[in-house]
Amino acid sequence: MTTTTADSTISQTDSNTQSPLLEIRDLKVHFPVTEGFILQRQVGVIKAVDGVNLTVNSGETLGLVGESGSGKTTIGRAILKLENATEGQILLNGEDITQSTGNRLRDVRRHLGMVFQDPFGSLNPRMSAGNLVGEPLKIHRLTTTKSDYKRRVAELLKIVGLNSMMAGRYPHEFSGGQRQRIGVARALAAKPEVMVLDEPVSALDVSIQAQVINLIKDLQTEFGLAYIFIAHDLSVVRNISDRVAVMYLGKIVEIGSRDDIYNHPKHPYTQALLSAVPTANPELERSRERIVLEGDIPSPLNPPSGCVFRTRCPLATKECSTQLPELQSVSGNHRAACIKGDWYESKNPVPGSVSEET
Amino acid sequence: MSTLLDVKNLSTHFNTSAGTIKAVNDVSFKLREGETLGLVGESGCGKSVTALSIMRLVPSPPGRIVSGDVIFQDQNLLKISEEEMQNVRGRDIGMIFQEPMTSLNPVLSIGRQLREPLELHLGMTKQQSLSRSSELLELVGIPDPATRLKTFPHQTSGGQRQRIMIAMALSCEPKLLIADEATTALDVTIQAQILEIIKELTDRLGTSVIIITHNLGVVARYADSVNVMYAGKLRESGSLDQVYKQPKHPYTVGLLNSVPTLDLDADIRLQPIRGEIPNLTDLPKGCAFIDRCDYAEQKCQESEPELEEVEDAHFGACWEHQRVNKNLLGITP
Secondary structure, eight states: OHHHHHHHHHHHHHTTTSOOSEEEEEEEEEEEEEEOSSSOEEEEEEEEEEEEEEEEOTTOEEEEEOOTTSSHHHHHHHHTTSSOOSEEEEEETTEEOTTOOHHHHHHHHHTEEEEOSOTTTSSOTTSOHHHHHHHHHHHTTOOOSHHHHHHHHHHHHHHTTOOGGGGGOOGGGSOHHHHHHHHHHHHHTTOOSEEEEESTTTTSOHHHHHHHHHHHHHHHHHHTOEEEEEESOHHHHHHHOSEEEEEETTEEEEEEEHHHHHHSOOSHHHHHHHHHSOOSOHHHHHHOOOOOOOSOOOOTTSOOSSSTTTTTOTTOOGGGGTSOOOOEEEETTEEEOOSOOSOOOOOOOSHHHHHHHO | OOEEEEEEEEEEEEEETTEEEEEEEEEEEEEETTOEEEEEOOTTSSHHHHHHHHTTOOOTTTEEEEEEEEEETTEETTTSOHHHHHHHBTTTEEEEOSOTTTSSOTTSOHHHHHHHHHHHHHOOOHHHHHHHHHHHHHHTTOSSHHHHTTSOGGGSOHHHHHHHHHHHHHTTOOSEEEEESTTTTSOHHHHHHHHHHHHHHHHHHTOEEEEEESOHHHHHHHOSEEEEEETTEEEEEEEHHHHHHSOOSHHHHHHHHHSOOTTSOTTOOOOOOOSOOOOTTSOOSSOTTGGGOSSOOHHHHHSOOOOEEEETTEEEOOTTTTTOOGGGGSOOO
């Protein structure tokens, strides 16, 4: 595919000419849909991720936003090889990890951490906090002596703001926010370079959510981690990300720096998405224009032809059903996939952009 | 405008093995006709139990409405018989719940469920209720309503189900609609659709609305006035602008400063409220917010502040309300 090479060159020049820490090339993750019990036959395929190119440089946060079914979680899981890629490559420090197995896979995973959404379901209820945090140390044989192990577990708990005295407690004894801290400590244990954070704060109450966001930010500064931050909450993603990719039905529809996406959104879907997010500012809410999309996300089993967004797009015309939009540059590294190439001017779905420009 | 709902000193307790939980503790507020009230707070603050108490749907045991009055259209809902209450539910007060998945009956067709309140409360015949149901579905933006009436809840998406719930809740043109986290489980673009439908329909019918949510943005967009709850009590109450611009309770300030919003500087460092929500079976003697408060003084440990009028129609429950300032913590838009 010609766009693949174009994409990677653009992002590489952007990141001080070094090769990126993590690179995803034309990734496809398809799930077969089968029917029948004994003689199973494939009746369709769900294209959860369908041709995605992304790069993540060390120390940066890439926000991945989209609604349910957009494929953002599947990308995160594919990076850790929790889902197998159907096609495409995932390069970590230049090495393709999609084909890694056995010991090699374990070594690769040491460089990758993941924090899951559900702080209740993602921790084994029969393991103490200390063992949960220490398990990666054992698996990767990172500590040699027992005292070293204990010291490291205590240190990890302290890093995420928990008392090391709590190491003997079990998950049910912790609140949601504390459990998520344990999840973060566990992901950090093997000193990864890239962390995939899949909706890490969406199950938490707002006051606790802010605590965990600040913790995640502080850890990045301290350890120089690269984050892939997956969330549906656009305000949270804006607060934490350097770059943002907007996904819809398995495809990236727009990608750029945080300011590009939030202040100058070009894709009609990004604009609608941003305008749907209410701000906690009554005055502004009274004056803001709202783009309300019609209908639901189409079934991924039977996606629309041409542009996947066309069934809900206020700008869709006949060509949208026949032409496949490719990501193309709007300015610099800001790219959007819409065949209405003469970029539809944003009607300021984001309040902040008005005051910034004037 | 006249008062539609007057909740006076409402208290609902839950008896658990760990002790009595005062889920709603001496809550009083009023709602005018046509007004939209936002009831905000975090999990466990008592906002949902307040709504359930108004509807008399508190699961009992373990829950019990201990005291108070709920005056709705000049009758005390807590004093009338269960039969009379059944006529109020669905006909005068509609409710939409958080889980569109579980609040519809999975074994009954959508048409059957939509027709039920129409036949029960308005005495319609099957023919009338069928055509009315199909009108209602059209009103909430469901394509091809006639076919949809024959389908079952599992055949529709989350957003569609919530629309059906709205159609059902508004079918008898109630005076009051309670939306309890009605859009929390939905995607943002669907949330926007649903909230716009609620707003449009309730504006048209002149229905008062109580929006229960933890999302301060949703309240800012749709409510006229706001009640903030924390640990079972109302901590602040006032018009939308009063509460958002000049909050008089440190908890409200904390909430406003801990959410990232699109109109603030993107690089802002959030100011979380420190600590966690207190254990409801073992609340401190004084103010329940004391352990997390930046303004706490000696007095706050000794006695619990009551809701008092700090400025015209703006109530706050804080001894130090004169010092409370949203901008002191360094966040200004």
